[in-house]
Amino acid sequence: MKRLIGLISVGLLVGLLVFSPSLVAAQRVTVSREQTLNVHVNVYKPAGISFPPDGARLRAFLYKPTMPWTIYSRSGTMTLNWGNEERQENFSLAITVAGDEPAGETLYLRVRLYLDTNPIYAGSGITVTMTAVEVNGEKTDLSVRSVCSSASVLSTGEQGIPYWHERFNLYAVDTAISDVLIAAAPGALPAWAIVAIVVVLVLIIAIALIVKKKGTVLAPPSPEPLAVPRD
Numbered sequence: 001m002k003r004l005i006g007l008i009s010v011g012l013l014v015g016l017l018v019f020s021p022s023l024v025a026a027q028r029v030t031v032s033r034e035q036t037l038n039v040h041v042n043v044y045k046p047a048g049i050s051f052p053p054d055g056a057r058l059r060a061f062l063y064k065p066t067m068p069w070t071i072y073s074r075s076g077t078m079t080l081n082w083g084n085e086e087r088q089e090n091f092s093l094a095i096t097v098a099g100d101e102p103a104g105e106t107l108y109l110r111v112r113l114y115l116d117t118n119p120i121y122a123g124s125g126i127t128v129t130m131t132a133v134e135v136n137g138e139k140t141d142l143s144v145r146s147v148c149s150s151a152s153v154l155s156t157g158e159q160g161i162p163y164w165h166e167r168f169n170l171y172a173v174d175t176a177i178s179d180v181l182i183a184a185a186p187g188a189l190p191a192w193a194i195v196a197i198v199v200v201l202v203l204i205i206a207i208a209l210i211v212k213k214k215g216t217v218l219a220p221p222s223p224e225p226l227a228v229p230r231d
Helices: 002-018 020-025 191-218
Strands: 029-032 036-045 056-064 070-074 078-080 087-096 106-114 127-135 138-141 162-165 170-183
Touching (some): 029 127, 036 056, 056 087, 106 127, 127 170
Parallel strands (some): 029 170
Antiparallel strands (some): 036 087, 036 127, 056 078, 056 106, 106 170, 127 138, 162 170
């Protein structure tokens, strides 16, 4: 029995090692249809530069990087009317995921600050940083430097700083992540967890069968009954 437990433990360890990439990938942001995704954003503007007269527009949205992009749920638009003073503020943009979002797929999440055509914004030092995403009170801190901010093939902007947006013909600031999973249903297990459970169960059954077979082979033969002496 101790040997069986030891083999099962080794099997479980092997299973966890094999699926460790899946476990790491599972640290993504998961949201279900009709849930609200709160995106926490920091906007910084140095002194000497003001936002457009009608304000800079801040918005978040979910999308697929197809050609052209497929845009899904969006937040409302927040207008920032900032003057020439240095300023920095934190904001929260709420995206309510629509009921017809592509369940079981991973989408991109992008925050965009729309400016205007004034070339003063190029190299201005304005920065937008996505700091966290919150779903049902559970906050996931983010590193937002993994996705280029280009909004189209012709754009070459860097993450979080102003660039020229070819499609809208204005300067914009983008920051994005690529790991927002739309769950099939609230509380449903993700695919990686189901696969991991199945593999672990198969390992346990296989190990139990091997141990049982070895026990049968190695068991000593039963002694033959002693011959009864005849009178």
